Amino acid sequence: MRTKTIVPLATLVALFAFTACGGGGDDKPSGPPGASGSAPAADAGKSKAKMFTAADITLGDIDLGMVDKGQNIYDVKCQACHSLGKNRVVGPGFKGIMENRRPEWVMNMILNIDVMLETDEEAQRLLEECLVRMPNQGLSKDEGRNVLEFLRTL
């Protein structure tokens, strides 16, 4: 019977889809939190991107005005790929992200994704799981910072 070979193939495809990108409901990344090593060098890659370091970001009390702006940006530019829960859509869900990641690492993912995918091991690990490169969303530094503030509330 010819149809016999089709069944295992379909099963494989289904299995693969299910286990991609962290395997469904996994809330915590299995790797080390944030960029495991030091922050990427400012001159990393050929890009002129300015990489953020811990000294660039101060987190005070949550600023609700910034949260609001950040949420609007999320709705327009991130929602298609990132849920606010723990579940993956195209990229990982955002819930609890600031508990697991360093702020400067998150800022670099938001604003300097290309350099991160070239140089940062944790970003590369996410790419291996998700199989899609996050496109640069072209945000300004202030917009990125507002999104970061929004992520702090999740």
Ligand code: HEC
């Ligand atoms: C086309 C889909 C897509 C869009 C749109 C997108 N991302 Fe991503 N994002 C990804 C993928 C996929 C990854 C995992 C890394 C990779 O594969 O490039 C990721 C990873 C991330 C991470 C790291 C997640 C973690 O769990 O550590 C952050 C932070 C992030 N994105 C922020 C954003 C923000 C903020 C926006 C909107 C301004 C955005 N992304 C828009 C696909 C997307």
